[in-house]
Amino acid sequence: xxxxxxxxxxxxxxxxxxxxxxxxxxxxxxxxxxxxxxxxxxxxxxxxxxxxxxxxxxxxxxxxxxxxxxxxxxxxxxxxxxxxxxxxxxxxxxxxxxxxxxxxxxxxxxxxxxxxxxxxxxxxxxxxxxxxxxxxxxxxxxxxxxxxxxxxxxxxxxxxxxxxxxxxxxxxxxxxxxxxxxxxxxxxxxxxxxxxxxxxxxxxxxxxxxxxxxxxxxxxxxxxxxxxxxxxxxxxxxxxxxxxxxxxxxxxxxxxxxxxxxxxxxxxxxxxxxxxxxxxxxxxxxxxxxxxxxxxxxxxxxxxxxxxxxxxxxxxxxxxxxxxxxxxxxxxxxxxxxxxxxxxxxxxxxxxxxxxxxxxxxxxxxxxxxxxxxxxxxxxxxxxxxxxxxxxxxxxxxxxxxxxxxxxxxxxxxxxxxxxxxxxxxxxxxxxxx
Amino acid sequence: xxxxxxxxxxxxxxxxxxxxxxxxxxxxxxxxxxxxxxxxxxxxxxxxxxxxxxxxxxxxxxxxxxxxxxxxxxxxxxxxxxxxxxxxxxxxxxxxxxxxxxxxxxxxxxxxxxxxxxxxxxxxxxxxxxxxxxxxxxxxxxxxxxxxxxxxxxxxxxxxxxxxxxxxxxxxxxxxxxxxxxxxxxxxxxxxxxxxxxxxxxxxxxxxxxxxxxxxxx
Numbered sequence: 258x259x260x261x262x263x264x265x266x267x268x269x270x271x272x273x274x275x276x277x278x279x280x281x282x283x284x285x286x287x288x289x290x291x292x293x294x295x296x297x298x299x300x301x302x303x304x305x306x307x308x309x310x311x312x313x314x315x316x317x318x319x320x321x322x323x324x325x326x327x328x329x330x331x332x333x334x335x336x337x338x339x340x341x342x343x344x345x346x347x348x349x350x351x352x353x354x355x356x357x358x359x360x361x362x363x364x365x366x367x368x369x370x371x372x373x374x375x376x377x378x379x380x381x382x383x384x385x386x387x388x389x390x391x392x393x394x395x396x397x398x399x400x401x402x403x404x405x406x407x408x409x410x411x412x413x414x415x416x417x418x419x420x421x422x423x424x425x426x427x428x429x430x431x432x433x434x435x436x437x438x439x440x441x442x443x444x445x446x447x448x449x450x451x452x453x454x455x456x457x458x459x460x461x462x463x464x465x466x467x468x469x470x471x472x473x474x475x476x477x478x479x480x481x482x483x484x485x486x487x488x489x490x491x492x493x494x495x496x497x498x499x500x501x502x503x504x505x506x507x508x509x510x511x512x513x514x515x516x517x518x519x520x521x522x523x524x525x526x527x528x529x530x531x532x533x534x535x536x537x538x539x540x541x542x543x544x545x546x547x548x549x550x551x552x553x554x555x556x557x558x559x560x561x562x563x564x565x566x567x568x569x570x571x572x573x574x575x576x577x578x579x580x581x582x583x584x585x586x587x588x589x590x591x592x593x594x595x596x597x598x599x600x601x602x603x604x605x606x607x608x609x610x611x612x613x614x615x616x617x618x619x620x621x622x623x624x625x626x627x628x629x630x631x632x633x634x635x636x637x638x639x640x641x642x643x644x645x646x647x648x649x650x651x652x653x654x655x656x657x658x659x660x661x662x663x664x665x666x667x668x669x670x671x672x673x674x675x676x677x678x679x680x681x682x683x684x685x686x687x688x689x690x691x
Numbered sequence: 692x693x694x695x696x697x698x699x700x701x702x703x704x705x706x707x708x709x710x711x712x713x714x715x716x717x718x719x720x721x722x723x724x725x726x727x728x729x730x731x732x733x734x735x736x737x738x739x740x741x742x743x744x745x746x747x748x749x750x751x752x753x754x755x756x757x758x759x760x761x762x763x764x765x766x767x768x769x770x771x772x773x774x775x776x777x778x779x780x781x782x783x784x785x786x787x788x789x790x791x792x793x794x795x796x797x798x799x800x801x802x803x804x805x806x807x808x809x810x811x812x813x814x815x816x817x818x819x820x821x822x823x824x825x826x827x828x829x830x831x832x833x834x835x836x837x838x839x840x841x842x843x844x845x846x847x848x849x850x851x852x853x854x855x856x857x858x859x860x861x862x863x864x865x866x867x868x869x870x871x872x873x874x875x876x877x878x879x880x881x882x883x884x885x886x887x888x889x890x891x892x893x894x895x896x897x898x899x900x901x902x903x904x905x906x907x908x909x
């Protein structure tokens with residue numbers, strides 16, 4: 258009987274060892290006592306784990322980072338476990354290969370530090386439900402606990418979603434939440450703000466001082482085209498591109514339409530505006546009507562002259578091409594964002610002998626317009642058109658501001674090219690968008 | 692009245708513009724939810740605007756038919772086509788107008804065999820239009836046109852097996868032309884377009900450009 262307590266202790270120790278196949282983690286302060294790692298026989302806790310709210314996101318996500326394990330081989334695997342209480346249960350939420358998901362793969366979040374290629378990361382957005390296929394999204398403001406283990410390659414410890422194979426050691430706490438500024442877009446914000454300030458500055462300067470704006474032949478030709486249409490007694494056909502009112506090229510096209518409508522109202526020329534989008538049509542009707550009113554010719558405005566030709570791309574092309582051939586307008590003004598229909602319209606128009614002026618920022622369609630039209634507004638000229646036609650000082654000031662912005666970018670490109678040539682990627686990283 | 696026609700649209704344009712810019716930089720779910728709501732509103736407005744578009748389209752063709760304008764027969768085809776498609780959409784393969792759109796039936800048949808076929812025909816016309824446009828462009832009447840002609844010939848030959856058969860340099864020259872001078876020009880245009888878009892957006896947000904409201908600058 259006197260050996261009974263000793264036997265009990267031995268049995269208890271045996272039971273303890275049997276129920277915990279992993280050895281207790283060795284404190285990092287005593288590395289000399291650390292046994293030889295046996296990655297092929299057990300799951301091991303990974304040191305240096307950090308868990309935090311994922312930066313620059315809408316919320317519902319935490320990010321875990323940990324350094325590469327020095328003994329990790331190509332076949333080993335990191336396992337990330339998550340719990341909603343410090344004591345668990347911990348459930349498997351992510352597995353990362355020995356060479357997978359390095360911080361250097363995501364410079365938008367982690368930057369370009371040299372150490373990033375030695376640190377892994379994982380984003381966690383779902384809290385797994387035990388016994389179910391789908392989990393629940395992480396809740397903002399709630400604390401979650403993370404453990405990262407290094408799994409062996411021989412399946413002796415298979416990590417599973419029911420918590421088997423969870424490494425020992427303390428869990429790291431992280432609380433997900435939404436962010437109010439995307440710091441990855443800071444470079445974009447600074448550059449955008451700078452360009453905006455330059456443009457607004459030049460608008461202010463333009464109020465006091467006359468600015469020189471280079472001649473844009475395509476816009477000078479609009480007056481010529483409208484004059485020709487008036488002399489011939491034929492209509493002017495204004496063709497909108499395919500994009501809706503929410504796109505900038507369409508807004509620019511509507512601005513140009515306003516200037517054109519004022520001139521046709523003044524000259525008494527028939528203006529027809531074809532649309533393929535009902536909102537653009539409604540806005541165009543209003544714009545043309547207002548232009549005729551302002552020119553003192555409300556009687557000359559015909560609401561049926563601004564109409565919807567077709568909502569579909571090629572139906573639109575067929576309808577407009579038919580009008581060009583049948584009605585023989587003296588001038589075709591095509592403004593906005595065009596796709597494959599650009600050549601169908603412009604080539605048909607060129608066979609009718611009309612003066613053709615096109616403007617688009619779709620660089621894939623520019624060659625077609627350049628080939629078939631008399632004048633083409635390329636890219637930014639489309640946006641400059643309204644200001645150029647109005648000659649209003651503040652609008653012209655904004656064009657000057659754009660030019661200065663362009664100069665800054667050209668300088669940045671030149672310096673960046675030089676620096677990249679000499680293996681200094683600083684400027685390239687600075688201008689990278691995320 | 693001036694408040695409704697001028698001031699209020701400018702206030703709305705300014706508010707929506709600033710809001711849209713802010714949403715781009717704010718990843719918070721509240722901001723993203725607002726963006727979704729704005730997009731939803733846009734779709735709702737667009738849905739109602741389609742009635743206006745439909746009225747405009749039918750009115751245009753009705754006037755043409757009534758006045759026997761040139762090509763009024765095409766307007767009859769357009770009106771009959773609309774009527775048939777509307778009828779078959781309402782019938783919905785026997786399921787009625789309130790059931791989800793059927794995947795088969797007369798409406799789908801008309802779409803596949805008339806609409807798609809006509810659109811494909813229009814698209815295929817591009818091949819002939821490109822040929823005639825290329826003929827006009829590639830006439831070497833100036834040094835620039837000659838450079839264009841030579842570049843185009845190299846790119847065209849580099850794209851087909853006979854180019855590599857003539858010389859291995861042709862596909863390489865083609866790749867260089869596309870990835871160096873062509874890409875540089877594209878990026879130049881894109882930079883200008885981006886700055887132009889920023890300028891236009893600022894002019895509208897701050898109420899400097901008002902021609903989209905119709906008429907005057909001030």
